Amino acid sequence: AQSVAQPEDQVNVAEGNPLTVKCTYSVSGNPYLFWYVQYPNRGLQFLLKYITGDNLVKGSYGFEAEFNKSQTSFHLKKPSALVSDSALYFCAVRDIGDYKLSFGAGTTVTVRA
Amino acid sequence: DTAVSQTPKYLVTQMGNDKSIKCEQNLGHDTMYWYKQDSKKFLKIMFSYNNKELIINETVPNRFSPKSPDKAHLNLHINSLELGDSAVYFCASSPRGTHEAFFGQGTRLTVV
Numbered sequence: 001a002q003s004v005a006q007p008e009d010q011v012n013v014a015e016g017n018p019l020t021v022k023c024t025y026s027v028s029g030n031p032y033l034f035w036y037v038q039y040p041n042r043g044l045q046f047l048l049k050y051i052t053g054d055n056l057v058k059g060s061y062g063f064e065a066e067f068n069k070s071q072t073s074f075h076l077k078k079p080s081a082l083v084s085d086s087a088l089y090f091c092a093v094r095d096i097g098d099y100k101l102s103f104g105a106g107t108t109v110t111v112r113a
Numbered sequence: 114d115t116a117v118s119q120t121p122k123y124l125v126t127q128m129g130n131d132k133s134i135k136c137e138q139n140l141g142h143d144t145m146y147w148y149k150q151d152s153k154k155f156l157k158i159m160f161s162y163n164n165k166e167l168i169i170n171e172t173v174p175n176r177f178s179p180k181s182p183d184k185a186h187l188n189l190h191i192n193s194l195e196l197g198d199s200a201v202y203f204c205a206s207s208p209r210g211t212h213e214a215f216f217g218q219g220t221r222l223t224v225v
Contacts, residue, residue, distance in 0.1 A: 034213050036216075038154075042218065042219075043117075043203060043216040043217055043218045043219050044156075044203070044205075044216040045216075046213045046214075046215065049212075049213050088154060090156065099144055099161050099163060099168050099169060099207075100158060100161065100169055101146070101158070101205075101207070101214055102158070103148075103155075103156040105153075105154075105155055106154050106155070106156075
């Protein structure tokens with residue numbers, strides 16, 4: 001079985017400050033990990049993924065995430081947040097060889113000017 | 114040239130009715146999905162097809178029936194709609210294996 005936990009329902013930061021959105025996962029094999037963003041009344045947009053290789057992956061809009069196997073985490077980060085980053089962020093995991101993509105409960109990010 | 118398109122975008126209907134949501138992807142992907150997003154924004158997978166074959170069928174009432182006429186289409190038919198079916202339904206597609214899924218814009222279903 002695979003699962004994802006996003007421990008924070010909400011994250012609030014000031015514009016220009018670093019942004020971190022936390023994610024931990026559980027899989028039986030090797031994980032494929034993803035981050036998505038959802039703006040109000042929109043579909044999910046893919047941000048970045050970890051499949052293999054370098055633990056630090058870079059994605060769209062200046063976001064990056066670090067895969068930590070020992071802590072089973074895949075936290076999303078942005079060095080300097082923008083007001084336009086305010087949205088709902090989802091972490092997702094797929095177990096190797098599995099078609100199923102499981103999502104966390106989502107974290108609402110609010111960046112204040 | 115929308116990659117994953119769903120129709121309709123909004124659907125308001127009465128309890129007991131039967132309705133369908135259509136999904137098409139022009140990405141050439143092998144795998145397609147239906148997800149339900151509830152009022153708390155939680156995303157739950159419902160079904161998945163790979164090359165027209167059903168591969169994921171989560172615990173979903175049998176009033177929900179997916180149909181994949183070809184690799185590029187995955188439709189969702191819902192019989193005897195109930196108030197609790199009100200949600201946003203997302204279609205998505207993915208190449209095989211490790212790749213990410215691409216999502217449609219969603220269909221907001223409201224049952225009154």
